[in-house]
Amino acid sequence: MEQRRLGGSGLSVSRLGLGTMTWGRDTDQHDAREQLKAFADAGGTLVDTAAAYGNGESEKLIGALLDSAVSRANLLIATKAGGGRPGGPGRVDVSRRALLDQLDDSLDRLDLDYVDLWQVAAWSDAAPMEETLGALEHAVTSGRARYAGVSNYAGWQTAAAAVHQRAVAGTQAPLVSTQVEYSLLERGVEREVLPAAARLGLGVLAWSPLGRGVLTGKYRSGTPADSRAATTHFAPFVDKYLDARSAKIVDAVCTAADGLDALPLEVALTWVRDRPGVAAAIVGARTAGQLRDVLGSDDLELPAEIRAALDEVSALELGYPEGVAPGSRP
Structure with missing residues (x-):
């Protein structure tokens, strides 16, 4: 599997x-x-989790499988702290205390001394940006994280945080x-977000590339009985895209898949994977069989x-000011 540099750093991750x-x-x-064995056998390296996933159960499971299933040295472990998934339960807290406490808990569950990438899961006005970013700096300088990133930040938040870190003399994070x-x-x-990331040297990790x-x-x-939309905890997560606009896009993806003799998920995933600025598309599969279908997309290129x-x-749809062509303003 192709390895791509993560933004302007020296770290490379599987696409x-x-x-x-x-x-x-x-x-x-x-x-x-x-899943972990199949992913590593295909050349995958980036494993993404978060303290909030399953209230820590995801990290525990990864910790139990490292080395016993796949060597830790062959993987890059990324985790997040500060809040739950968008639209999900859990209070966002990106204070220094909360973030560093969560990092320690994550390392305990993962049974690791450090993670390769530690990310703030969400923005919150309840904590000063400088405090939040200071926690990232401390995690890196103390050796508990190798690299730092953010997640679910708006464009201005992404730019503000990246510029702040650049401006701090001697920053290690x-x-x-x-x-x-x-x-x-x-x-x-x-x-x-993508223009800000490109200008400031941040690699984009795309979550939920399969909509x-x-x-x-x-x-x-309809809704299959064994699908996420059929579960009480994931139904609200999926329902957002069960509308007429989405159906039109899904039909186009399926038509393209038929023409390429590929699966719809392969077409949709390849589209995201190769968008400008995307370092990796992060795909979650419930079963090993589903992951094998995902890994089958690695050789696909879209005409x-x-x-x-x-x-x-x-x-x-772009409006003012993003969609206004240069020179068209008075």
């Missing part, structure tokens, strides 16, 4: 990342082990990444005409 949001809850230890939702169904980050599972095409005829058609059907 597909293994997401573990369901581990320890919907994905048991047997399936997790099979410049931001190297931003993790955001990005798919054919959610292209909002193209307005300001929370909707771009697999599994919901075209220019198909990419253009998908760009058009999912086009993002």
Whole structure:
């Protein structure tokens, strides 16, 4: 699997990342082990988790599998602190105390001395930005994290944080990444987050590149009983994309897949994986079988005409000021 540099750092990550949001809850230890082995065998290196995933159960499961299933030396472990997933339960707290306490807890669950990438999971006005970023600096200088990043930051927040870190003399923790939702169904980050990341040297880690599972095409005829949308804890997460606009985009993806003799998920994933600025697309699979389908996309390249058609059907509406052409202002 291709390895890509993460932003302007010297760290390289696999262009597909293994997401573990369901581990320890919907994905048991047997399936997790099979996923981790298959991912590593395919050349994957980036494993993404968070303190909030399954209330820590995801990190515990990863810790139990490291070295016993795959050598720690062959993986890059990324985790997050500060809050739950967007739209999910849990209070956001990005104070220095909360972040560093969560990092210590994460390391205990992972049974590690350090993580390769530590990320603030969300922005909060309840803590000064300088305090939050100071916690990242302390984590790196104390050896508990190798690199630092942010997640789910708006464009101005991304820019403010990255510029602040650059301005701190002698900083050991410049931001190297931003993790955001990005798919054919959610292209909002193209307005300001992606331009900010490109200008300031942050690699983009795209979460939910399959549109929370909707771009697999599994919901075209209803809600399968074994799908995420059929569970009480994930139904609100998926329902956002069970609308008419999304259905039109899913139809286009399925048409493209038929023409390429590929799976819809392979087409949708490849589109995100190769967008400008994307270092890795992070995909979470509930079962090992689902992950094998995901890994099958690694050799797929989208023809220019198909990419253009998908760009058009999912086009993002831009208004003032992002969508105003240079020279058109008075």
